[in-house]
Amino acid sequence: MSTSTETIELSIVMPCLNEAETLAVCIDKAQRYLARSGVVGEVVIADNGSNDGSQEIARAHGARVVDVPAKGYGSALMGGIDAARGEYVIMGDADDSYDFSQLDPFVERLRAGDQLVMGNRFQGGIAEGAMPPLHKYLGNPVLSWIGRALFRSPIGDFHCGLRGFDRRAILDLHLQTTGMEFASEVVVKSTLGGLRVSEVPTTLSKDGRSRPPHLRSWRDGWRHLRFLLIFSPRWLFLIPGATAFFLGLLGTIFLAIGPIEIGGLGLDTISQVYLAALCVVGYQSVIFAILTKIYAQHEGFRIPRSRNFERLERRISLESGALAGLALFLVGLVIAIWQFAAWAALGFGALDLAPTLRISVPATLLMILGAQTIMSGMFLGVLNVGLRRER
Known part of the structure; x- marks a missing residue:
């Protein structure tokens, strides 16, 4: 954790909507990474209206909670990014599907000058049961292929939930989508805006929640596709x-x-x-x-x-x-x-x-x-x- 007098280099931002089951372990992993690496940083929880005590859990584990009343995955993330104090931001889901204690590749690429560093789950590995077959073999590959073909993007996994970026560069893109298509908007606008974009292998684990995910396959898949069509x-x-x-x-x-x-x-x-x-x-x-x-x-x-x-x-x-x-x-x-x-x-x-x-x-x-x-x-x-x- 940083002190108020230190310049914060990295903000680890997690969107949160009723993630009491997994939030503590995610924050603890992020805190361990900051302590081990020596990176001056903070953990920011962008809470989207949780009613299961997630906010109290986050504060108890040393995170800063930002209340984001506007509903939606994109809204929550933009609220967290706006409130972040770091030069760089690494965002990731708070469901324990990504390991926040292993962020070194992202920080290395950001320090090297890359402005958007995407995780690639297909290169890093997808644990059994971590991704539904519909997403693994159809949804993500097809939508990522469409994105690469239409926008000449080098990114092989458009929808990886773990990604890092230069905060100011991303804010200058004026991101506007409020839902799950926010993931595509970040990649598309970064590519069109001429930002330095790269990707690093990332492992996807089975999330630790007992409830179903917020993601709705067909609805959110269509929202991603619709966004790509608007831009092409x-x-x-x-x-x-x-x-x-x-x-x-x-x-x-x-x-x-x-x-x-x-x-x-x-x-x-x-x-x-x-x-x-x-x-x-x-x-x-x-x-x-x-x-x-x-x-x-x-x-x-x-x-x-x-x-x-x-x-x-x-x-x-x-x-x-x-x-x-x-x-x-x-x-x-x-x-x-x-x-x-x-x-x-x-x-x-x-x-x-x-x-x-x-x-x-x-x-x-x-x-x-x-x-x-x-x-x-x-x-x-x-x-x-x-x-x-x-x-």
């Missing part, structure tokens, strides 16, 4: 959507002229219908990518920006979206009215199906795209109204 609209939605949109649009236009044969494959009106559908789905994906990125920026998520996107964002508004969408819709409507007039001139009799479809499909496509553009512009207007109201 370009690769998941924009590029695939733009490809689908242009393929569908060009195919629809060319087939409006007449049937096409490609290497013995004949394309006609039925293909045109499916290509128009592909165009609609692609266009919706592009709009979703743009709106997602704008929403993320408005909510304070620091996503890398480009000059092209900044120029586009300045030009997009409810009014511009409504005008562009109305123009597309009117062009399609004029074609539809022209077709209706031609049908009326024939006495509303039977029509030649193929030539009629070649024109009606593009007209319908234009009206659908126009309506989508108008509604997307309105949604953007809702985002902007919400932003002004908050500020």
Whole structure:
């Protein structure tokens, strides 16, 4: 433990919600590490509303308790990090699944200049029964792979609960998530922010609690995935959507002229219908990518920006979206009215199906795209109204 006159180098922060069974052993291990290593530090318990006496146990074992009223794993940790006095912070769960007496690799990397040091349970070892098979073989590997692929992160275990970091560098990232996705946010924002990131092998033991963990596999897994999607609209939605949109649009236009044969494959009106559908789905994906990125920026998520996107964002508004969408819709409507007039001139009799479809499909496509553009512009207007109201 440190004295009030010493400069604290390390704060060991543990989020806590009714961890009376395991909290004392975790604190004692952390205190033993500080005594053995000579590191000047403190143990901070970020209590998230425990009603089992966890706060008294923490104080009795020499920890400093910080009450965090806002609920959630991320909220508790941010409350503890904000209150920490150390230059470095090592955070870990208070369920005795991590050994707080063996923090030397983390401190060594932090002292060497790394700003985020992640534990890797797949390198250090996972004890039998310490991680459910769903998490071990599906959840953690898949979500970590998605994170590495989308953000070019070197981290192999995105969700390890034991990690250390430079406190000031992490605070400067303005972390905002309140739930379990906080674990992903730390890694993603650190990578995007250019922080020096590394990982060390970490052993995961079976936790010592008799009750079920707070983690809910599918709910919290989805929250992690949702967070990753918000931060990667370009690769998941924009590029695939733009490809689908242009393929569908060009195919629809060319087939409006007449049937096409490609290497013995004949394309006609039925293909045109499916290509128009592909165009609609692609266009919706592009709009979703743009709106997602704008929403993320408005909510304070620091996503890398480009000059092209900044120029586009300045030009997009409810009014511009409504005008562009109305123009597309009117062009399609004029074609539809022209077709209706031609049908009326024939006495509303039977029509030649193929030539009629070649024109009606593009007209319908234009009206659908126009309506989508108008509604997307309105949604953007809702985002902007919400932003002004908050500020």
